[in-house]
Amino acid sequence: MNFAVFASGNGTNLQAIIDACRKKKIKGALKMVFSDKPDAFALTRARKAEVPCIAWIEPKAYKTREAFDKAVVKLLKAEGIDFVVLAGFMRILSSGFVRAYKNRILNIHPALLPAFKGVHSIKEAFEYGVKVAGVTVHIVDEEMDHGPIVVQAAVEVKTTDSLASLEGKIHEVEHRLYPQAVDLFARGKIKVVGRTVRVG
Ligand code: GRF
16 A cells, blocks of 8 residues: 655654665555645655655645645545555645545544644643653544544653653654554554444
């Protein structure tokens, strides 16, 4: 299966996926890296890894979210992309996009969903004083940080942790968990049944 990674920023999760592909730990081909930001460091990582298709589209060039997403879906279809991996992609996908790739879009979120949705989840969880934080990989549906959960991993928050150390621990877990989830998906091991994901 061919997949695309979407990233808006640094791309450390993209890097973990690139490294896993190199080590043949993902049984799928990373064919495309896409960004909505021309200066995303993720694009530099993609160039270095010689990903076959590296693309960015300026959202402001489109009148609506739907029109932008339609252009992106067209590109994905033209490149023969079977599934999409969101890795720090900072745009909400329209329902047209979600329908075009129904149950074929993965996202990673740095919290144990459904707790701490949104963009500042690690900070919010830390400030809330949780003892267990974590990471969720889920299927993307039409609501933000909401779709069926594929895998989760817990991260213990110690009293000695700072926000920075917790962020470090969470990212480390992300970089281990996401390539594993992408591999499961690429091998057809993920089946969505209502809100539940059957793995294996
Ligand atoms: C990660 O923490 C991910 O969970 C969240 O955005 C961040 C992206 O980081 N969705 P990076 O660009 O992969 O380094």
